[in-house]
Amino acid sequence: MSTYAKKQGFGATLWDYLTTVDHKKIAILYLIAGGVFFVLGGLEAMFIRIQLAIPNNDFVSAGFYNEILTMHGTTMIFLAAMPLVFAMMNAVVPLQIGARDVAFPFLNSLGFWLFFFGGLFLNLSWFMGGAPDAGWTSYASLSLHSPGHGVDFYILGLQISGLGTLIAGINFLATIINMRTPGMTYMRMPLFTWSTFVVSALILFAFPPLTVGLVLLMFDRMFGSNFFDVAAGGNTIIWEHLFWIFGHPEVYILILPAFGIFSEILATFSRKRLFGYSSMVFATVLIGFLGFMVWAHHMFTVGLGPIANAIFAVATMAIAVPTGIKIFNWLLTMWGGSVKFTVPMLYAVAFIPSFTMGGVTGIMNAVAPADYIFHDTYFVVAHFHYVIVGGVVFGLLAGVTFYWPKMFGTMLNETLGKISFWTFLIGFHLTFFIQHFLGLMGMPRRIFTFLDNQGLNTGNMISTVGAFFMAFAVIVLVINIIITSVKNVKVGNDPWGDGRTLEWAISSPPPYYNFKQLPLVRGLDAYWVEKMDGKTEMTPAEPLGDIHMPNSSILPLTTSLGLFVAAFGALYNMDDDKTWTVPVIIIGLLITLGSMLIRSIKDDHGYHIHKEELTDDHDKGVKA
Amino acid sequence: MQMDQKFTDTTWPAAPEKATLEGKNKYLGFWLFLGGETVLFASLFATYLALKDKVPNADAALAKDIFDLPLTFVATMLLLTSSLTSVYAMYHMKNHDFKRMQAWLVVTVLLGAGFLGLEIYEFNHYVHEFHHTFTSSAFGSAFYTLVGFHGAHVAFGLLWITSLMLRNAGRGLNLYNAPKFYVASLYWHFIDVVWVFIFTVVYLMGMVG
């Protein structure tokens, strides 16, 4: 197994990645898959903006537009933002807590492959009779009414990838609870680790309601049950509740890791410890907790009655308090610091006012009677893009740039990065700021066209122009990545020079076992503490010894592949003219269950790296 | 500590399920998983309560018409007892007594299978006596989904425990399989707890209307 460093052919590398259980490689897989889906979702966004550039446009047809808008939302949330967040978590969290891997390396890989095949399945709908067209919320009456198999692709694809997400959530919880290095107490954990911790708990409690909702919808569409069939006693509002009990925490599942990334970046490039660390932790936990109490603010116009509306309005407003605490703590972190504007820092800095804009419109939306105006208009579209793009996407762009050297051992080009940043920032505000007013001027969301002479033309045109700026920024980013990868200039442990946390104490990229000896943590910002004491490396917490490592395995891939295959059978099973569906379901399930059986019957004790091998490994920079 | 190391009664640790890092992770991870499962069942319960007795017409079966309490009571007793026997099995696991553990697990599986048999009989009864089916009403859909999900969990648990017993029959206890037995028994308790809620919410509350 010490063949790792040897030159490998393409086939061997591919096999390595298909079977890997190493969190660092899984992070790269998540990054690539998430990146591809992000570009795909962006393309869909461009279609939307081109269609809405002028009134009565016929760039795409009405039905096709609904497919695009559904897939844009679904892709961006489930297949781009989530995996990119997981890429960051996988790449960073084990290193930040001084662990050699996550608690369940096998499940980590399984989580990725489930997500990947779920996403692939969902996107194959484009080529197999049409994509889902009932919106990413897929409200029950419309999703039951929707003809064709689009919505079935949505149900099964999300079910499979949702399973992967749930597994990843459990994994990170167990990792953070059990795998911290000596001295890494909870209140010394970096903020990104804290947010991962809270987010994983949110995933654990938020995804099951979605699973149930999807199951009910699947039963209704495929097996004739009556959950949402009003004539048979069903109730469509159940779907809305289940969806938003999942859906609102989901928003925090996306934004909290971004908060974590920004906390790391702002502290690093201000050369200052995070202001009010403990209140930041408290605020993170509180936001996560309140996230479960506010789902019905998405349903103010459903007719739940004034009591429910008033309660959920007040609960929603309460979230502003911990979020405000965070904003001010970030500002005060920079206050008195020595602020260096690298690309990640630019994103972090631009995030503060951009996200504040999204936050305050969130409070406006919480004012229930005012929300009767905002709901389902472009005002809401503007609001959630301000938080999701201004928060999550900025966070991911910042995080990817910040951790690129840690993941790949080379730095992204700063000049190109700045070009990306400025065009993205300008494009973002140009696209979405005007949409607040479009909404108030009477433009509902999810419309494929609008009539002339309704006062909506200028605003939509501006918005479309902005979208092109953002597309340009992403293209520059892709070029940047390609150039950087080709040049591949290697960098050391702490390429930004101001690293504070454990991940910057080991080489870039780290060796496959991360830490030769687990490091001893002596305070918040463990690496910074050592630096300030004049040391260049961490004090080890254990003598040099054998390292226990998990074996690679192809089983996660085959387990997921089986579900992917079975899903096709299940999807077409409702068509009477197709007889091949049952065998396909059986074959798929056999692949999955067979893989699971092999996994449980075949003992997998992993292997050991002997300490002699470790001492030979001089040049790897693994001195902990 | 090697995971396939052989143990005697005296060297066997007090908490074998948590003696290794892998075991500790598995133990914690499984508890977390059960947390997620709890929310899953909570969602199903909420759905059931929202759709209870929601039927398309006056002829359709309602909860108070169909439930047969003596039968469900017997099923409940079987499952509760099986939870107890799995406790015995874990007791012997902690005492490094592989044979007795296996024996109690066999009892557990048999009781579980008995429960599942009664449930299948019960469903069959509803379908044929009352035309209360998965597609007959929203009530039917919600009932079969909630109780059926539980039944599927029982079935999966039976397969799981059986395959664990078969796989390890020849080699006894070690620190690699002890956590596996332990979490399987946790799962079995969880199923039992869910059933207590189903018995209360679906059957008892169904009887009083």
Next chain:
Amino acid sequence: MKRKLHKWRLLPLLGILTFVLSGCGMASLSALRPAGEVAQTQYNLMMLSTIIMVLVVIVVTILFLIVIFRFRRKKGDDTIPKQVEGSHKLEVIWTVIPIVLLIILTIPTVKVTFDLADTKAMDQKDKEGKTKDALVVNVRANLYWWEFEYPDLGVITSQDLVVPTNEKVYFNLVASDVKHSFWVPAAGGKMDTNTDNPNQFYLEFDSQKANEAEDLFYGKCAELCGPSHALMDFKVVAKSKDEFNTWAKEMKAASEPVVEGSLAKQGEEIFNQSCIGCHAVTPNDSRPETARQAPNLATFGERERIAGVLDHTEENLKKWLEDPEVYKPGNTMTGTYGELSDGQINALTAYLMQLKVEEK
């Protein structure tokens, strides 16, 4: 670079001010030009929250600007700043002030939420089961068209909602196929039309504001409902109380339409063969809801738009009849009648354009 950033921060704020002060959008459509008590209340609440929020944004922006200009690292500056742990005093300040601001916002929010949900007047029925002092409209949303039934007046219209000004108009809202949402932006917020059970709310139309909008407001569907969601528009015609009463009386009294000209008569025949099964032509359609599968055409000749979105011309009507799918994809009329010859279309057009109640 930093200069640019500076300007960028201020632009949005300036933008808010200019837009808000001028009051933008069309009087018939924009929520920024509230046309009644409900819309005004909601607008005021929105302005209150906007003012508080702009205040917050200004504070954050000022702090932000100070920070990014004052604490930039100079080239080659290697000093390590003081590692400040936090400040309890500051943290209390930025916890308490937001809470105070939120309380200021919460009180009117809760009050208005309850006020706007007050539809008790709908339940006050007289001996005949008619609503005592309130005008009630049953709104039924269907795939891409709206039906408005005035249960106490015995009148049904489609696509055009007629309302009296300066009084509360109460609505029962329901959908017959998939979920839609009823929204007259200028007159107030929206309310979903669920498939499950009716929602209730009220709106008010101010006569003066109605005049500014030429007595015509635009209504929209605000919930994604299929391909033609964007085209599911309706119109609200505002009339003074007297005019409204006259209108109601005429509608109530209207009998089977009588058309003039042989072409129109020919059209009537075609209509009675192929269309009457779904479309009624009298405003007092007594059939049950489930039988009313298509818009009531009694006032078709008086409508503002064809199919909710096309200009009301014979040309457009002909195009619509020829292939409705082109103009409203996914509508339920496509394919319910055979291919029509040009002659038949001309005849139907002549007939339909004469369907009027008021201006006869």
